[in-house]
Amino acid sequence: MSDIFIFNKPFQVMSQFTDSDGRATLADYIRIPAIYPAGRLDYDSEGLMILTGDGELQHQISHPRHKLKKTYWVQVEGEISAHAIAQLCKGVMLKDGPTLPASATAIDEPGSLWPRDPPVRFRAAIPTSWLSLQISEGRNRQVRRMTAAVGFPTLRLIRAAIGDWSLCGLAPGEYRKITLGEEFKRYASPKKPASRAFKRKPKSKTLGPKPRKRSP
Incomplete structure (x- = not known):
């Protein structure tokens, strides 16, 4: 099984290694060959x-069918x-149908939060607040559409x-190799057993009395 890494994607970075429009990508932060993101995160998230x-693990983590919960801090x-x-x-x-029930709670601004660059536009007349939202679906811009739907x-x-x-305390743009926890071990691709040389057994000789010699 391949190595697994967690990465704190900064604001306005594409969740891929190339971009034809010249925007910042994962390649600006990660120089490890033959690894790919398990799922995407929007440019402005x-x-x-x-x-x-590990292609199988990549698919299993990102596929909504497996209902792997994702937790978001939302301002x-x-x-x-x-x-x-x-x-x-x-x-x-939503326009593409109802969402599954989520786990949502109002929270204070997370103490471990880093400043965003550029910062969120401040408007003195309009307050802001934070919530923690946990979902297991993966629709396009789902969290943003959900909060907009409730006003x-x-x-x-x-x-x-x-x-x-x-x-785990990663600053924006930092990554770290992780150990596969029990939750992810069931998604990992099993190693193929080493092939063994097969030696054909010789055909056994038919047992029985020896044939008699004919008389001249």
């Missing part, structure tokens, strides 16, 4: 990504209400955890 060269415009939190927990209707547009979005793995 920040936080945790997992990278590996929204306005003071998030208890009613909006309850709606998110129940599931909200609180997302201003800043950080993925804080994937399953049991978290940012």
Whole structure:
């Protein structure tokens, strides 16, 4: 099985190694051959990504069918209400259908949070608030659409955890090799057993009385 790495993707970095438009990519931060992201994170989102060269593990982590939970810290415009939190927990209707129930709670601004560059635009007349949102789906820009659907547009979005793995104090642009935990071991591609040379057994001789010699 290939090595596995966690990476704190900075704001306005593509979650891929190349970009035809000249935007910053993972290649500006990671110089390890033959590893690829297990799932994507939007250009204007920040936080945790997992990278590996194990194609099966990559697919299993990123595929919504396996319902691997992802936790986000979300800064929204306005003071998030208890009613909006309850709606998110129940599931909200989006253009592509209803979301599954989420785990949502209002939080203070995370103490381990780093300054964003550039910072979120400050508007004195409009307060902001934070929530923790945990989902197991992977629709396009889902978290942003969910908070907008309950009346609180997302201003800043950080993925804080994937399953049991978290940012672990990584600064933006930093990465670290990790040990595969029990939650991920079931996703890892099994090693193929070494092939063994097969030696054909000689055919056994038919047992029985020796043939008699004919009389002349």
